[in-house]
Amino acid sequence: MNFCLLFPPAVAAAGNNKMSSQPGQEAPPSAADFSAATISKKALKKDARNAEKAAKNEEQALQPAAAAEDPFAENYGDVLPGEILPKAISGEPWTKVGHLDEAAVGRSVLIRARAHTIRPVGRKMAFVVLRQGMSTVQCVLVVSADAGISAQMVRFAASLPKESVVAVEGVVSLPKEDLKSATQEVEIQVRKLYCIDRADPNLPITVEDAARSESEFVRAEQTGEKLVRVGQDTRLNHRVIDLRTPANQAIFRVQYELENKFREYLSSNDFIGIHTPKLISGSSEGGAAVFKLEYNGQPACLAQSPQLHKQLAICGGFRGVFEVGPVFRAENSNTHRHLCEFVGLDAEMEIMENYFEVCDIVDGLFVELFKHLNDKCKKELQTINRQFPFEPLKYLDKTLRLSYEEGITMLKEAGTEIEHMGDLNTEAEKKLGRLVREKYDTDFFILYQYPLAVRPFYTMPCYENPLYSNSFDVFLRGEEIISGAQRIHDPELLAKRAVECGIEKSSIESYVRSFSYGTPPHGGFGVGLERVVMLFCALNNIRKTSLFPRDPQRLVP
């Protein structure tokens, strides 16, 4: 049996697919949802040309094994999409590739993974490296009547397109020499091999190419070997393949752990997670950085930050709240650190005595985050490091806090021209980061008490010196990642400050009114998830830490 049966003819009735008019929470996505992955034909053509060469090698032996006269035909073959798994291996437990080690030697295991690389050796032997998440393992097929492996089966394996999903049953063994082609130290002597889903042999990019580190290119330069370099844009056009590289598998696990710890730390400090609306009432004065849309005949826009609603949650009686959710910026910023949609980590809390309570939360939270990542994501960080080498982040157990004035003094003493009481530009921030690292041996610090004039109107002025404000920024490897402050909770002072800052009173009337029903002093901060991961791992582009990034030029896939 070769599992090459025809799929039962699809049903006539199926044409009458009436979608429920009262859809459940998982209503069918619209046509737009499915056209969402469209990439320009030109881009695809270009990528196809690049990939053509790589694909040629695989175009040779793509016919499935002729099974007619093979006594071991049951041990391999293609599985039909509706069938999922051949009965020959059904019901047995699955082993994870990453769990395969010397302890498993001699045991029979069942694995489902992707064909990473395939290397035939003559007609009687083939190596198939299987990849699952960040791990790879080498599988060996040798023609042998005892093992039930025919020459046809070896040919079947050797002709598998890369990236096909396969199920393998085999015996774990120690390889004769160290394996450089796989992460696992053991290999698998294949007994059965089924192709669960056959990949297109003309892949636009390969995971092998997409996973190369800079050092591989340097070595190749020396040896004269020609390697395909996959550009950032091509990667993103084919993100479903690009995401399969070990580094990308690691990056999104780090991101997930970061979010988990963020939630856990704030939970244990008496915050609760909330969800605020992203659709908000919008007027024409919304400004250029706002996405506008129509909401049942009313003008609306997408929230640029949960600022308003997290403050309203504090007004609503919650002592401390946080939110993890999308934030939308219609900015035409084509930089390494800007996205038009990113994941905001926001928090807001009652202040009991002093806005340094907010700094204390930031301090404790981030030190715990860094420790947690270094501890829990060792393997992930090593994996990222292999493709994108980076120096571990330097941070202090008690985060360094410098006042704005101290920061400015450091910059001036180092000869930087800087406007007193002005904001720091990107260059000054980088410079300050270097100076702080030299002096205090840390990549992470808080700069507090900014001039009032460079902060938004709703920032609380310093009580002792109202030229300054109860605000702070936080820096990671010389880039600003967090902005935070105490907010004005008094409606009169808020309205006064708005007018002083040239904001029309009528436009913020309801915002101000929300604070008239008894509001505790409060403050908070916001940080972008992608930016923290990027800087923690010293990656060079925020697009590397967004699953499906959105920038001014990219809305797909």
Added chain:
Amino acid sequence: MNFCLLFPPAVAAAGNNKMSSQPGQEAPPSAADFSAATISKKALKKDARNAEKAAKNEEQALQPAAAAEDPFAENYGDVLPGEILPKAISGEPWTKVGHLDEAAVGRSVLIRARAHTIRPVGRKMAFVVLRQGMSTVQCVLVVSADAGISAQMVRFAASLPKESVVAVEGVVSLPKEDLKSATQEVEIQVRKLYCIDRADPNLPITVEDAARSESEFVRAEQTGEKLVRVGQDTRLNHRVIDLRTPANQAIFRVQYELENKFREYLSSNDFIGIHTPKLISGSSEGGAAVFKLEYNGQPACLAQSPQLHKQLAICGGFRGVFEVGPVFRAENSNTHRHLCEFVGLDAEMEIMENYFEVCDIVDGLFVELFKHLNDKCKKELQTINRQFPFEPLKYLDKTLRLSYEEGITMLKEAGTEIEHMGDLNTEAEKKLGRLVREKYDTDFFILYQYPLAVRPFYTMPCYENPLYSNSFDVFLRGEEIISGAQRIHDPELLAKRAVECGIEKSSIESYVRSFSYGTPPHGGFGVGLERVVMLFCALNNIRKTSLFPRDPQRLVP
């Protein structure tokens, strides 16, 4: 000292509030963000009229205590917004209202909370009930030279507007009789009392009114007492006050715990949390239920579900993924269970042998969720029950699974006319819920193997009988809350099914192409967070479980 000093004059320089052109992650919200809370003037006027009566009582004694000749003037007064806390009580630890019990009797405590109700007794005594989250405690002021309490101080307390934020220092004592007006069994003998933020005495609604249960109205009917009934719309217009009711404080804690457990259960089953883009490429065929917008000159829309991208994440090499994030539906559905923006809990996973693996996850997840809420949120559920009485949910340790055919048979046997191979309408779903409850004593069950014709085109047909599909719905108290299925992972079959369902091939080309690079069999499910909380607590309206709900008529606050 009475803390009534003038606030230092705001700064001239503050007018020059240049917002950074490279805003940090917490960039200043736009003007639109702040006008977002706008409510129509008409609605406000109406609410104001309703509240006028209630406010009258408070209009009498609003002048702050004349402090001139009071030897105890330091023990009370208003605090300036910039000052946060009077020095007289600075540096001491804060006690939570909910933690006050008999064990604290005799101790001096410091509390910050809102003035829930204020009741003067003659000129020498006043009761102030303070509220914090779900808890309230009664504070007592009696004129006494020993305790440092003057008649002016009692007047100051008696004249506090409801909802003002106050800081109280006092000694915990046992009341002479049982307190019906507060949740805590002890009371506080006030020594110091400062108003941190004075509320507008003309509140549009009071928390006392908004927190009344139906049984209070029944009692009032009998005694002839007149109570203010706060309508759903009025509540939402003044959500920052409405959210302060004990029931609302409890609802959003339950919601938070539900989300936490959802994440924890899936984490422990080898899923990772992801974030998919909400801005997706949109074409004009998007359909009526889609919010459309312009994205840097391209047509775009808001994702109606993370369906596409969570499937792409599986294509991208992640074994199991989940997402908690906003979902947008531009439907004009004005029902008790539809929102235009809600929080979707979505999951997608590789299937190894059978789509029942997805049902297993749903089963285990929800049974754990229910147990967790009943266990961890006892106080919250009691609090909700006091205002909105409900029967605890009935569920089985191993969730009941009925096939679609079994469900149809039960309905037919009960005399319900129902189209065979058709979808269930809301009425049939409710009926089936009742029948299942009678027969199996559960409010929670899975109905699986729906006809292929009533499911979206991307649903995997049953291998054994392609008139049916590998799909399921899940019901809670007679309402569908979850929809799930195995998806077609084979690009050819997917394209074929799309055409059979009348979908233009070109519109889904890139979606189909994503599956050509080696895709494991997979499936998943989606559920709305607000809907689960609503049905778990048997609340009558989904607007009660959304922090700031969005429906066709409501985009504010």
